[in-house]
Amino acid sequence: MSVQEHGRINNVSVVCKANVYFDGKVISHTVLHPNGDKQTLGLIQPGEFRFGTELPERMDIIAGACRVRLADADGWTTYGPGAVFHVPAHSHFDIAVDEGLCEYLCSFG
């Protein structure tokens, strides 16, 4: 599902209430597509956070940088703007931001 043109997601609905995790250190807004597809557009403050997955997730880094450790990985991989990583369904991943903000777009399914 790639519906970005020029850094925009077009023809969608946005849920006004944000998703707030880890005391506000991770927040996102949910974007809903006419076909039922869902994305979340979010920001991560410095820190290290673990998220579980139900559906497969594709993470696009929009700005900033993060380190990521998948459930089956020994070490961390660093991702910057334009990078993409995938997380399998029914798994988890650790994501860490060392400084500044990391902005991401998460696509499900």
Add this chain to the structure above:
Amino acid sequence: MSVQEHGRINNVSVVCKANVYFDGKVISHTVLHPNGDKQTLGLIQPGEFRFGTELPERMDIIAGACRVRLADADGWTTYGPGAVFHVPAHSHFDIAVDEGLCEYLCSFG
């Protein structure tokens, strides 16, 4: 401009890159309407912040609470979920969050 239904903003484009102010203590995502209208959907961490306006702004509080002092006001007014305040064009306002997060939808023009 009221295009919210059931807490959603429909038929819009969303800019992936967030607007980041005050070292990330205030962030928002820009929402663009087919007719050119613009809104920003944002979150404010605890602190006190001053914003200038070019266009008139309507601020809808989505969640949490804030205190607001308009340019011509002596004191602060507290707003909670569902509340709305207006800021004139070419002015400024102080907005303060005492605890938690304040979520807002800002409509311009």
